[in-house]
Amino acid sequence: MTSSGFRLAFLPNPPLPLPRVSGPKLAPLTPTARADIDFVQFLGRGNDVESQVWKAKINGAGFFVLKMFYFRYSDYYVRNYTRDLALPLADLQLYIDYFKPFNYECRVYGRLKEEKREELAVKALGYLLLTPHQEAHLAWKVTGESSDLPSADIGELDGDNFWGRYEQHCSLPVRAIVKELVSPKLPTSDEVQGMWADLQALHSLGIFVGDTYGGNYLGGKLVDFSRVWTMYHPALIQTYGNRWEEWILEELQKLQDNCYNVINSLPSENIDSFEDLDAFGVGHIADYISKILPSAYNWLKWEKDADAAHAFVEQSLFKRA
Structure with missing residues (x-):
């Protein structure tokens, strides 16, 4: 697939949230959203098509977790998400803004910071933008092969490169989120018992994990939000x-399976069953949704100009007949 001439929007300079x-x-x-990065150890999954996750030192300090996101051709988001929307979004850039995994995670962590509830997940500290040399260096560490810098004159970009960059991404750096490094050890029984309460709290903050x-999860806390609304x-x-x-129901079934x-x-753990979660069946869903539906969260209370934000989603976000 080659470029249609469409270019994704430039990032603000100086960097903004x-x-x-x-x-x-x-x-x-x-x-500047830039930093000196020492890529220490790969922590991700070898078959991950969305990101590279590394243990890293940043500006000589650390260790931290650095989650770096691959590029993906913009039509992917339109094909995969338009079918689930009653109304399509108004333009291609909006699909990127709302459905790109990096943006999913930014929105979750932004909400947890707004509400001062960062204990509900492994903490994120902010985002970084990789330099061309950092991108090429990490590609070499992973593949053992030299990589052209993304700014080099190497012909039309068609996605057949380490970061999946197409022409539409040629002016954009790789985005990364910096998170606290936590132990991969199994959680305690108390930490596992708290997972259901944490999920309910996330719902109440307008976050649907799915x-x-x-x-x-790591240590009983969510660490991956790359598909979260x-x-x-x-x-x-x-x-x-x-x-x-x-x-x-699907979300709770996955959580229940995960908990058990x-x-x-866990060795020799004596733990009561998850009574609240176990008893939570079809008969409770309607009542639960009426009290804690994520879409009912009052997100406008955080907007500097609530009227303008409301007008944007009502008048400009969707393509209407």
């Missing part, structure tokens, strides 16, 4: 049909 649409945002870690499988998000509002019961898998791995 991202993404640049209404709703929560994550600020840069440094005033994917609560074990690989997204945070209010305001169009997928929480303009979806076909009333699918909340289906979504919540962890408990069964």
Whole structure:
């Protein structure tokens, strides 16, 4: 696939909190969003198609977790998310702003900072932008092969490179989120017991996690939000049909499986069953949704100009007939 001539929007300079649409945002870690990075150890999954996750030192300090996001051709977001929206978004850039994994994570962490509830997840400290030399250096560390700098004159970019960069990304740096480094050890029984309470708290803050499988947790806390909707998000509002019961039940089933898998791995643990979660079946969903639906969260209270933010989502965000 080659470029159609479309270019994604430039990032603001000097850096500002991202993404640049209404709703929560994550600020840069440094005033320039740049830093000296020492890539120490790969921590991710070898088959991850969205990101590279590394243990790193940043500006000589650390250790931290650095999650760096690959590029993806913009049509991917349109193909995969338009079908779930009752109304399509007004333009291509909006699909990137709302559905790109980096932006998903920025919105979650921005909300947790707004609400002073960062204990509900492994903490994020801010975002960074990799320099061309850092991008090429990490590509070499992973593949053992030299890599052209993204600014070099190497012909049309078609995605066949380490970072998946197309022509539409040629002016954009790799984005990364800096997170606290936590131990990969199994959580305690008390930490596991708190996972259901944490999920309810996230719902109450307008955050729908969805994917609560074990690989997204460390020490009983969520660490991966690359597929999470945070209010305001169009997928929480303009979806076909009333699918909340289906979504919540699926999310809770994954959490329940995750909790019991962890408990069964703990040596000689004596733990009561997860009574609240175990008893939470179809009969409780309607009542739960009426009290704690993520889409009901009042996101406008954080907007500097609430009227303008409301007008944007009502008048400009969706393509209307």
